[in-house]
Amino acid sequence: MSLSVRFQHIVKEFGPVRVLHGVDFALEAGRVYGLLGENGAGKSTLMKILAGYEAPSGGQLLVDGVERHFADARQAEALGIALIHQEFNLAEHLTIAQNIFLGHEISRGGLLDAKAMRAAAAACLQQVGLDISPDTRVADLIVAEKQLVEIAKALSRKARLLIMDEPTASLSAGETRKLFALMARLQAEGVTIIYISHKLDEMEAHTDEVVVMRDGRFVSRAVTADIDRHQMANLMVGREVSDMFQPKQLPAPDAPVLLKVDGLSAPGWVRDLSFAVRAGEILGFGGLVGAGRTEAFEALLGLRARSSARIEIGGMPVDIRNPRQAMRHGLTYLSEDRKGKGLHVNLGLRENLTMMTLERDARPWLDLKGGRVALEQAIARFGIRLRDIDCKAGSLSGGNQQKLALAKYLHSDPRVVVLDEPTRGVDVGAKRDIYHLIHRLAAEGRAVIVISSELIELIGLCHRVAVLRGGQLQAVLDHDHLTEEELISHATDTHH
Ligand SMILES: Nc1ncnc2c1ncn2[C@@H]1O[C@H](COP(=O)(O)OP(=O)(O)OP(=O)(O)O)[C@@H](O)[C@H]1O
Numbered sequence: 001m002s003l004s005v006r007f008q009h010i011v012k013e014f015g016p017v018r019v020l021h022g023v024d025f026a027l028e029a030g031r032v033y034g035l036l037g038e039n040g041a042g043k044s045t046l047m048k049i050l051a052g053y054e055a056p057s058g059g060q061l062l063v064d065g066v067e068r069h070f071a072d073a074r075q076a077e078a079l080g081i082a083l084i085h086q087e088f089n090l091a092e093h094l095t096i097a098q099n100i101f102l103g104h105e106i107s108r109g110g111l112l113d114a115k116a117m118r119a120a121a122a123a124c125l126q127q128v129g130l131d132i133s134p135d136t137r138v139a140d141l142i143v144a145e146k147q148l149v150e151i152a153k154a155l156s157r158k159a160r161l162l163i164m165d166e167p168t169a170s171l172s173a174g175e176t177r178k179l180f181a182l183m184a185r186l187q188a189e190g191v192t193i194i195y196i197s198h199k200l201d202e203m204e205a206h207t208d209e210v211v212v213m214r215d216g217r218f219v220s221r222a223v224t225a226d227i228d229r230h231q232m233a234n235l236m237v238g239r240e241v242s243d244m245f246q247p248k249q250l251p252a253p254d255a256p257v258l259l260k261v262d263g264l265s266a267p268g269w270v271r272d273l274s275f276a277v278r279a280g281e282i283l284g285f286g287g288l289v290g291a292g293r294t295e296a297f298e299a300l301l302g303l304r305a306r307s308s309a310r311i312e313i314g315g316m317p318v319d320i321r322n323p324r325q326a327m328r329h330g331l332t333y334l335s336e337d338r339k340g341k342g343l344h345v346n347l348g349l350r351e352n353l354t355m356m357t358l359e360r361d362a363r364p365w366l367d368l369k370g371g372r373v374a375l376e377q378a379i380a381r382f383g384i385r386l387r388d389i390d391c392k393a394g395s396l397s398g399g400n401q402q403k404l405a406l407a408k409y410l411h412s413d414p415r416v417v418v419l420d421e422p423t424r425g426v427d428v429g430a431k432r433d434i435y436h437l438i439h440r441l442a443a444e445g446r447a448v449i450v451i452s453s454e455l456i457e458l459i460g461l462c463h464r465v466a467v468l469r470g471g472q473l474q475a476v477l478d479h480d481h482l483t484e485e486e487l488i489s490h491a492t493d494t495h496h
């Protein structure tokens with residue numbers, strides 16, 4: 001019942017820009033394939049073609065030996081091909097159940113059978129381990145929950161070929177484990193799986209074979225058991241990747257405190273959180289998904305209700321009611337949800353980059369030339385890979401959108417920078433660039449806060465790590481106590 005796939009010289013052009021240059025490879029039925037490649041290599045585009053979301057500009061797609069031309073995703077779904085999108089494809093204003101059955105509504109006697117759909121949705125949610133009512137509106141979910149809904153939606157389509165485009169980017173360790181258990185179950189039931197991720201340890205542990213793409217082409221493949229993650233990284237990038245983290249430079253002992261927060265509470269999420277960050281310091285925030293890290297900073301920025309807090313920036317008490325005010329005081333926050341809050345996907349790159357500073361400076365004219373220069377600098381500094389400088393932000397690959405979002409939030413030259421999952425979805429090479437950039441931000445005398453679910457990242461990058469659990473600060477570990485065991489024991493309730 002599982003499906004085999006053959007790509008024959010697949011070409012894809014967006015207007016004048018060619019992004020796939022004749023991709024050739026075949027996948028056997030019933031195996032788990034890892035699809036590897038740097039940001040912008042063309043992985044998502046190729047998968048959208050396979051799942052009927054995009055039409056190829058040339059070449060043939062064969063499914064189980066039969067040439068297919070899907071007019072839309074529905075036709076691919078009818079064959080049993082389902083895609084879990086990297087950038088979620090959910091209708092925010094609809095409920096979970098409505099999203100899962102959108103376009104596939106169950107009806108009885110000509111009427112929608114809401115009860116049956118709710119029950120079926122609940123069953124899918126249970127499979128992915130999301131314990132939440134199917135009547136919840138998607139807009140009210142946090143990112144990890146949206147990801148699980150995407151997966152539940154694909155499951156409800158009874159896939160024979162399941163494509164997962166970075167499904168674990170926003171999941172916690174526990175949720176990730178459940179997802180891999182589910183994947184193993186599906187494979188045992190005969191589902192072919194294509195798995196895209198920048199987490200090479202996941203590739204190592206959970207795929208049968210990896211296929212590598214670079215610059216819109218197939219470059220190589222290998223049986224997973226024959227290679228390790230280091231070799232995978234080298235295949236992807238086409239050169240040796242080394243030293244992800246730089247040695248930590250401790251902040252000067254007399255470095256001033258740039259951000260001091262006392263008694264921050266956000267009803268339902270965070271209770272009485274206090275911390276301080278000094279110039280030159282990188283303070284991490286660890287904890288499980290739902291521990292309240294993002295919510296704490298949303299409350300700090302005025303994006304979410306807060307009941308109390310004393311905030312000082314650079315030693316002065318400040319009142320922050322919205323992100324714009326925060327920026328005037330020198331504090332910026334890069335949200336984890338880059339599609340929802342970080343970028344304006346329908347605007348150009350320059351507009352995105354300069355938008356925040358325009359708001360701050362409220363200049364009556366648009367400095368077009370300056371904006372262009374700033375964009376070119378940002379592209380170089382952040383290693384943004386694109387083919388057309390005049391494209392919309394939404395047409396950048398996922399990882400390059402993340403780099404653009406970083407550039408945008410740093411463009412205002414803030415003293416205090418809060419980065420929420422700054423390397424989510426970026427490839428190994430770009431990750432290294434972002435780590436080095438974060439070091440540089442600290443070395444320039446800024447205070448940097450990094451919220452991350454990747455333990456390696458917290459340990460490799462931060463001077464100290466604050467661990468939250470259930471909305472409360474459990475511990476602040478300084479750099480000689482930063483180990484995975486310590487972090488996990490405080491994040492879960494196994495610490496004694
Ligand atoms: N709708 C679009 N219009 C124009 N260009 C596009 C569009 N979608 C993708 N591209 C371009 O196609 C190239 C491949 O993008 P794609 O999203 O497939 O990369 P990817 O391998 O999935 O990268 P990532 O790891 O960052 O997700 C990129 O240069 C991207 O900018």
Ligand SMILES: [Mg+2]
Pocket residue numbers: 043044045086165397398
């Ligand atoms: Mg992608």
